[in-house]
Each structure stands twice: as structure tokens, then as C-alpha cells.
Amino acid sequence: MHVLNDFLITAYYTDGVLVMDGSRPSNIVEVGRYDTYLQQRFGFYGVWGVYPYFSDGTVIASDMQTGLHIFSPTYVRACWLEGNIVEQGTLNPIFGASLRIVGTAVNTQSNASGDYATGLAQAGVYNVELLKQGYIPQTVQATLQNGQLTILNFVLVPANAFGYSGIVRETGTNNPIAGAKVSIRSQ
Numbered sequence: 001m002h003v004l005n006d007f008l009i010t011a012y013y014t015d016g017v018l019v020m021d022g023s024r025p026s027n028i029v030e031v032g033r034y035d036t037y038l039q040q041r042f043g044f045y046g047v048w049g050v051y052p053y054f055s056d057g058t059v060i061a062s063d064m065q066t067g068l069h070i071f072s073p074t075y076v077r078a079c080w081l082e083g084n085i086v087e088q089g090t091l092n093p094i095f096g097a098s099l100r101i102v103g104t105a106v107n108t109q110s111n112a113s114g115d116y117a118t119g120l121a122q123a124g125v126y127n128v129e130l131l132k133q134g135y136i137p138q139t140v141q142a143t144l145q146n147g148q149l150t151i152l153n154f155v156l157v158p159a160n161a162f163g164y165s166g167i168v169r170e171t172g173t174n175n176p177i178a179g180a181k182v183s184i185r186s187q
Contacts (some may be wrong), residue, residue, distance in 0.1 A: 004052045007075055009059065014046040017061045021078035029078035029119035034071065036063040079144035080119040083152040085110045094156055097132040120144060130154050
């Protein structure tokens with residue numbers, strides 16, 4: 001891995017050359033990649049080394065199977081998305097809530113303090129979906145811009161709990177069925 005102006009340029013075997021924006025060390029975001037080896041996805045194949053320090057900005061990468069690759073990258077700052085997730089009423093942090101930026105591969109979860117941190121390379125308006133079992137799901141829009149941090153906090157509403165009781169009976173005889181298991185699912 002090499003550092004150039006807070007960008008982390010990494011030779012990463014079968015994933016190729018990765019470029020990550022490291023200017024927010026608590027939220028490092030991948031902003032570029034080039035895969036030089038498109039065959040098997042495991043083992044010691046692909047990019048073995050990368051060098052980004054030429055005066056003209058050229059980056060070279062050596063792939064163990066396909067040889068030397070020469071790049072002229074355009075470095076783009078990440079669009080950071082961070083925030084906190086709490087429960088309505090108690091304002092207790094919610095651990096393990098799943099946050100997804102719809103239409104991308106970005107998925108993350110909140111930590112024990114209810115915090116999350118993620119981001120993208122591509123600016124735009126995105127739907128952000130938040131799910132946690134026992135809470136009503138939320139989807140909100142977020143405008144993400146390169147080089148800027150967007151704070152998006154969530155207050156999750158607990159789903160209404162309810163009780164249900166009854167007797168499971170056999171069709172025809174109407175006799176109770178001992179030990180029957182019942183599952184209730186929403187559609």
C-alpha cells in the first residue's frame with residue numbers, strides 16, 4: 001500500500017489495484033479500482049505490486065499473470081455518509097441496524113454506540129434504507145457530494161408488539177392439537 005495525498009493505492013492480488021480515500025481515517029472509502037486478473041478469485045494471482053509516485057501522475061502495477069499495467073488515474077474524493085441511530089422515546093443507541101445505499105453495493109451496520117460510517121465514490125441523490133428487526137424500516141433520500149461529509153441520523157420507531165392466543169384444532173373432529181406450532185408472518 002502506498003499513500004499519495006491521503007489516497008491509499010493498494011496492490012490487492014485478484015482484486016487488482018484499489019484506490020481508497022483515506023482523508024477521513026475513521027471512514028476509509030474505496031473510490032477506484034482496476035481489476036487486471038479476471039479469472040479465479042482466490043489464491044496468489046493478480047496484482048503483486050503498484051507504484052504511484054511518478055512526477056506526471058502515472059501509476060504502474062505488476063500483475064503476476066498479465067504483466068505490466070500503466071494508468072493515468074483521476075483521483076476523486078469520497079462522498080462520506082455518517083450518522084447515529086437511536087430508538088424513539090428512549091434515545092438509546094441501536095446496535096446492528098443494517099444500512100444500505102440502494103442501487104449500490106454499500107451495506108454497513110451500526111456499532112454499539114449506534115454510529116455508522118460509509119460512503120461512495122460517485123456523487124448523487126440516493127435512497128438510504130435502514131432495517132432492524134423489531135423496528136419499523138425507514139428509507140430516506142440523501143444527497144452525497146464528493147469531498148463532503150453528509151450526516152444522516154435516524155430515530156427508529158419500535159414496531160408494535162402484540163399478543164395472540166388461540167387453540168389449534170383438527171379439521172373435521174375439532175379436537176385440539178397438542179404442541180402445534182404457529183407462525184405469524186406479515187405480507
